[in-house]
Amino acid sequence: MSDKVIKIGGASGYWGDTALGPKQLISHGGVDYLILDYLAEITMSILAKARSRDPEAGYATDFIERVMKPWVREIADKRIKVIANAGGVNLEACRRALEAVAEEAGVTLKIGTVEGDNLLERADELRQKDLREMETGAPMPDRVMSVNAYLGAFPIAAALDAGADIVVTGRCVDSALAVGPLVHEFGWQPEDYDRLAAGGLVGHLIECGAQTSGGNFTDWEETQAGWENTGFPIAEVSADGSFVLTKPPETGGLVSVLTAGEQMLYEIGDAHSYVLPDVICDFTSVTMEQVGDDRVLIKGARGREPTATYKVSATHMGGFTCIGSFVIVGRDAAAKARRMGEAIRNRTSSMLEEEGLPAFTKSDLQVIGAEAMFGDQARPEARQVREVVLRLGVHHPRKEGVELFSKEFVGAALSMSPAVTGVTPGRPRPSPVVSLFSGLIDKDQVPVTVKVGGEPVALKVASLRGQGQPQPAAPVESPRVS
Known part of the structure; x- marks a missing residue:
């Protein structure tokens, strides 16, 4: 097993997050990868409306204005790779804006894009195929503002394999922003379910930015003294999927078993069957151990065969x-x-x-x-x-x-x-x-395209079309805290 450790920093939890995250992680985070999550369901409709008015709009402009413009030279100098779902509904416009920023700064960066999530032009086709709401069974509405599939990590990895320095996606599951680099760095395969689940946990813990490192923490008195400079999270990941969660030095906030535990339970529904495109995760055996100040060792995620479908919203x-x-x-x-x-x-x-x-x-x-x-x-x-x-x-x-x-x-x-x-x-x-309307679509019906420098890249698999199904979990009496 390789002893290589990859450091991934989570710099943005939503479009509108503070510019403090990129500043901390780029300037003194020592990260190999910077990931930025911008897209929520409501954001997709806002971006679609913006593009309908302006063909050069439709992406998360904060990524260009508040991250890349101020930091592109340091990103290039430190060879930090950047993964962001900032492409929204207009990947090409986002790519052109990135190229302009790099050219103005006098740096050369290879930009990768992942396309295929935007299904708006296929709305009538999906309606004819009787796409149904996954909870209620209701038919798809007649008029929609946006339609997007949640893609997985392997297209991001393919772009990195082809030499991309920056990878911009549209809609993908938030955790894919972190799993993609891990697949690329460690050579994880589509059947490496435990490792993919571990990577999914990495992404899940850092994609909300400072929420996992003391933000929104129940015991707020422990963190309030440092709110002016709450630290953004860093995951130091090993090849087996185990990782240490930490934050940059001399920042506020807190990384503890409790801050990490709160974030792990955030928005996952069933911890035994947390469904991602590439794997069904089981977090019920995850262990968290405080191994130093603001350092928590996390391991024990398990994975099962993925489903045959993507979620579509x-x-x-x-x-x-x-x-x-x-x-x-x-x-x-x-x-x-x-x-x-x-x-x-x-x-x-x-x-x-x-x-x-x-x-x-x-x-x-x-x-x-x-x-x-x-x-x-x-x-x-x-x-x-x-x-x-x-x-x-x-x-x-x-x-x-x-x-x-x-x-x-x-x-x-x-x-x-x-x-x-x-x-x-x-x-x-x-x-x-x-x-919001959410349904399921067969993965075979969603072709995915990866480009680097504007040129297509071979993609072996966008996401394994498995036969896995969520399985209800047995009740857990209480968490095990060490």
């Missing part, structure tokens, strides 16, 4: 929403706020009926400051506070419905509760609602 219009807020102060503030919210909702509901419009599909009334989020578990004394925020939101299938609400929400300021003041100036703004 489509975004579509789901009506309109509008949310209004007032600050209400003084005696009985919580009671006044709740009654005022009820009255505004009742008033506007009656007006909808008078206008011949459908009723609100949903409404949500919250009295923030009186433990609204705790529901029946709120403490009685919370109702006695003297300052609250009334927050009332409605959903309607038509824009006219929420526009009526917007006008009438502000119109209640002088006709209901005393001691009302505003949170934001003017009327609350109606917004379109983007809804």
Whole structure:
């Protein structure tokens, strides 16, 4: 077994994350690879809409403006390879922007792209093939804004095999950004299920950026002193898939069994059957051991044969929403706020009926400051506070419905509760609602193309078309903490 160790830094957890991550990891992280995750489901619809207005838009511009422009010379000098799903729905425009940045900086970088996830032009075909929602069985909506398959790690590895310094993808599973470099470096094969599962855990732990190194940590008192410079995560990975999770020196945050454990459980559903394109992961036997300050040794992930399908997510219009807020102060503030919210909702509901419009599909009334989020578990004394925020939101299938609400929400300021003041100036703004549809598509129906320097690269396998199926896990009494 090789004693080589590959250091991968997770520099971005979403589009809009702080520029601190790239700065830390590039300047003093000592990393071999920098990965950046930009894409959420809602992001795909935003990018698709942007490209419809501008053929050069549709990718995560922060990657160019906040990462590559400031750091491209140091990235090249230190030979750090960069993997990012910043391509969104316009990989070629992103590639051209990268080339322009490199040329301006006077550096030469080979840029790889992974294409094939964007299935928007095949929406009618997918509908005809009766693509169904994977949870409800509902048919695919007639009008969609984006349709993307979640690709795996092997196309990224193929680009690296062909000499790419930077690999830009569209939609792939977040963890693939880390697994791809590990497949490339260690020669992992599609049937190396345990190692692929271990790599999946590496990616899962670092793709949310600083959330695994002290951000959002339950025991916040242990980390709050360093929030100004919370460290971003680094995984030091060995060929067998075991790894040490750490962060750059002299940064805030915390890497401990508990911070890593919280992130491991984040968004995985069933830890026994965490389904990725390349492997079904079993994290129930994972061990975490504190081996130094801000150093946790993690091993024990197991893998099974992958499924025959990719997950596909489509975004579509789901009506309109509008949310209004007032600050209400003084005696009985919580009671006044709740009654005022009820009255505004009742008033506007009656007006909808008078206008011949459908009723609100949903409404949500919250009295923030009186433990609204705790529901029946709120403490009685919370109702006695003297300052609250009334927050009332409605959903309607038509824009006219929420526009009526917007006008009438502000119109209640002088006709209901005393001691009302505003949170934001003017009327609350109606917004379109983007809804998510997720289904499964056979891997054979999703051709994947890899290019480096604009030239096609041979791809042996995009993702193994296995026959694996998720298996329910037996209950676990408690985690084992060392």
